[in-house]
Amino acid sequence: MTSKKENTFQIIVDDNKAKVKNLIPGVDYMLDMKTVRGKDYSVSVMTKVATKPSRICGLTLKAVNTTSAHLMWNPTETSFTQYKIYKSNRTFADEHFICRIIPEHTVTDLTPGGIHNIIIQRVRGNVERPRTFIRVVTEPEKPEKLKAFNISTHSFSVYWSLPSGHVERFNVDLVPDSGFVTIKDLGGEEYRVDVSKAVPGTRYDVTISTISATTYSSPVSRTVTTNVTKPGPPxxxxxxxxxxxxxxxxxxxxxxxxxxxxxxxxxxxxxxxxxxxxxxxxxxxxxxxxxxxxxxxxxxxxxxxxxxxxxxxxxxxxxxxxxxTAESAPGKVVNLTVEAFNYSAVNLIWYLPRQPNGKITSFKISVKHARSGIVVKDVSIRVEDILTGKLPECNVSIMEHFLCLKNFRCEPIT
CATH class of the missing domain: 2.60.40.10 (Immunoglobulins)
Incomplete structure (x- = not known):
């Protein structure tokens, strides 16, 4: 048995069938068969045999978009003439051949958002190797004709149209995430999201994506600012x-x-x-x-x-x-008047200071000699001793104040 790359080798069998192993995939071999009796050989019978190309190994998806998928696989030294690529989904099937021997290829003309079955096999002449299969989900197309409307203080809506291809559902992201989102199918491939309980005067970034299987489309965004109303109290x-x-x-x-x-x-x-x-x-x-x-x-x-x-x-x-505020020394009393009571006593009458600066507890009365200025009497009088009622004071917890000028009269000073 010979090939272009191998030297002649032989095997001897005692049966009418034989299995030859460890041949190189995708190679033409010449099979020379003889019968043997002792040292005598019959006339040779020759036939040509071609091994199948090796199977595709390591088939992976490297990149995918809405209408194409880039595939790669492991290279091989096997001899083959071309690749056969078969693609299909629920709506179409197609196959084509590529003559390049590099281990990668971009499959085009796929349906956006569709689930595609892609089969690749090596071909040598009319000999095909077993198929290698991969499932590819293309990205769905993004929503179209996005626009915002019905913007108010606490709500707004966003409208869009269904794109071409296959779409199973939609994803709506709201930033900031403060609002209740409801998606509605309006019919005729038109959709709307209503956002309620929004915060007034807030800028929202609304991002919408289509989803097919677990694949998301490129997002489409709109910025919506809700109407402003007057703020609540601090x-x-x-x-x-x-x-x-x-x-x-x-x-x-x-x-x-x-x-x-x-x-x-x-x-x-x-x-x-x-x-x-x-x-x-x-x-x-x-x-x-x-x-x-x-x-x-x-x-x-x-x-x-x-x-x-x-x-x-x-x-x-x-x-x-x-x-x-904190208390401080009170201001001076006002409208101080003096009345002679007898030959050795006077009556004093005065009004509360305009600025008491806190609760007044007592009054101090000093009597000086008119000519010499010598203090002849120093008297301290408690408020409760000269006032029958309660002296007005600023109590934050009890705001029933006597907000009027109060006059005081003391007993005659002798």
Whole structure:
């Protein structure tokens, strides 16, 4: 038995059949057969035999897109003339030959999103090797004619058309992930996603992909910004005393900002010991959740409210927050008058200080000689000794204050 690449070799068999092993795939062999009796040989009978090309091994998918798949396999030294490639899916079947012997090929004209059966085999003349099979799922086409509509404060919709090829379902991604997504089939190869419970004034990136089997298409995105409404009130107001005339006020952002916060408005007024009718307002930057209120009166209770502002306007103010500044020395009494009681005593009448700067506990009375300035009497009088009722004070927890000027009269000083 001979070939172009092999030297002559022989085998001897005692039967009427023989199996020759370890031949090279895809090679032509000449078979020379003789019968033997002792040292005598018959006339040779010769026939030509061709081994089949080797089977495709290591067939893998290296790349795939919507209409083509790039395949690779292991190279071989076997002799063959061409590859035979067969492709099919549920709607078509086709085969073709390629004469290149390099171990890779790109199969084209596939259906987007389709499941394809691809068979490759080596061919030598009319001899075909057993087939090698691989299943390929092409990428589906991406959705078409994407557009957003029905945009409101808390909802919006996105419409698209079904692309060519095979599509099993859709995937919708929402960033940020704050909203309820519902996909609807409108018929006529048209679809819509409705997003509800969205956050007002928020920019959403809506990304839609088609899916076939487990393969996703290239995504298509649209940016949708929901309409802005006025923000809700800030929460968790807190205060810290700074000296006797300052309050460091802090708060948390509104749970419902309803858009990008542009600033905060803080307004405050005195409510004890005197009730102011108008608020004082200050503005802060959106990244600052605190403000220092200065030039306040000591020992005074203030009503404070905070509101957030966005492009839609100023939102609802927070619930009133009551905070009392630290106490300090009270101001002077007003309208002090003196009446002669007898030859050795006088009556004193006065009004509370305009700025008590806290709770007044007593009054100190000094009597000086008019000419010499010498103090002839120093008296300290407790409030409860000269006032039958309770002295007005600023108690944040009890805002039922006596917000009026109170006059005092003491017993005659002798």
């Amino acid at each position: 929460v968790f107001l807190a205060g810290e005393r700074v000296g006797s005339a300052g309050i460091l006020l802090s708060w948390n952002t509104p749970p419902n900002p309803n858009g990008r916060i542009m600033s905060y408005i803080v307004k405050y007024k005195e409510v004890c010991p005197w009730m102011q009718t108008e608020y004082t307002e200050v503005r802060t930057k959106p990244d600052s959740l605190e403000v220092l209120l200065t030039n306040l009166n000591p020992g005074t209770t203030y009503e404070i409210k905070v509101a957030a502002e966005n492009s839609a306007g100023i939102g609802v103010f927070s619930d009133p927050f009551l905070f009392q």
